[in-house]
Amino acid sequence: MTDLPRGKFITLEGGEGVGKSTNLRFITQWLDARGIDFVQTREPGGTPLAEQLRTLLLEKRDEAVDPTAELLMVFAARAQHLSRVILPALAAGKWVVCDRFTDATYAYQGGGRGLDRALIGELEQTVQGDLRPDRVLLLDLDPVIGLQRAASTGEADRFESEQQVFFEKVRAAYRERAEAAPSRYAVIDAAKSLPEVQQQLAQVLEAIAAAHG
Ligand SMILES: Nc1ncnc2c1ncn2[C@@H]1O[C@H](COP(=O)(O)OP(=O)(O)O)[C@@H](O)[C@H]1O
Numbered sequence: 001m002t003d004l005p006r007g008k009f010i011t012l013e014g015g016e017g018v019g020k021s022t023n024l025r026f027i028t029q030w031l032d033a034r035g036i037d038f039v040q041t042r043e044p045g046g047t048p049l050a051e052q053l054r055t056l057l058l059e060k061r062d063e064a065v066d067p068t069a070e071l072l073m074v075f076a077a078r079a080q081h082l083s084r085v086i087l088p089a090l091a092a093g094k095w096v097v098c099d100r101f102t103d104a105t106y107a108y109q110g111g112g113r114g115l116d117r118a119l120i121g122e123l124e125q126t127v128q129g130d131l132r133p134d135r136v137l138l139l140d141l142d143p144v145i146g147l148q149r150a151a152s153t154g155e156a157d158r159f160e161s162e163q164q165v166f167f168e169k170v171r172a173a174y175r176e177r178a179e180a181a182p183s184r185y186a187v188i189d190a191a192k193s194l195p196e197v198q199q200q201l202a203q204v205l206e207a208i209a210a211a212h213g
């Protein structure tokens with residue numbers, strides 16, 4: 001990738017039930033109010049093919065899913081999503097707000113499934129080149145509370161059906177990544193009330209917009 005993208009690339013991350021959907025609405029309203037041109041998308045997914053891969057990844061099945069197969073499907077969807085949606089939007093100067101991205105792979109396939117981080121890093125470099133999110137908004141929450149919140153929002157998919165220990169590892173992996181690169185992550189305490197969470201989000205968005213010029 002020779003041409004550097006011009007728009008801002010923001011991702012929203014966290015375990016199950018941390019409030020991603022609720023706060024995504026807040027973020028897009030905030031951007032609309034500022035007149036910032038943006039594309040809202042999600043992973044796995046974001047294109048028809050990648051959404052089909054999402055369905056395959058999320059649906060519960062009798063056949064045990066090999067963790068490496070899971071990892072490659074996630075990155076297959078990501079390659080398609082990047083080339084069809086994310087890179088063109090950034091090149092056009094738009095912000096991209098993505099519900100999950102590669103940090104979720106480090107958290108779920110790396111932390112949760114225990115796959116080698118170096119392998120994830122190799123795939124990340126192959127699929128993304130030097131592209132990384134400008135800012136990762138990490139909603140951090142004790143999985144016990146997250147799973148209670150998520151239980152009220154419909155039937156559990158294949159990931160949501162994992163045991164609590166899996167989600168403890170997911171949370172730990174997210175936090176580890178944020179601690180290793182604090183300037184790229186905004187860790188938000190999602191146990192706080194919704195107005196408090198959104199106040200923190202607004203502050204982070206203000207800072208990104210200011211840096212954007
Ligand atoms: N900060 C918060 N405090 C209390 N409840 C919350 C908070 N944020 C979200 N919720 C509630 O938790 C549930 C799950 O939120 P949701 O946005 O669907 O999470 P996710 O998309 O991360 O699964 C919803 O009922 C939502 O209203």
Ligand SMILES: Cc1cn([C@H]2C[C@H](O)[C@@H](COP(=O)(O)OP(=O)(O)O)O2)c(=O)[nH]c1=O
Nearest residue numbers: 043044074100101102104105108109159160
């Ligand atoms: C992007 C990504 C998601 N996932 C998982 C995490 C989530 O359990 C699932 C989809 O997440 P999500 O969009 O949060 O779905 P929901 O709103 O139904 O909770 O995909 C991975 O395991 N690896 C990845 O790289």
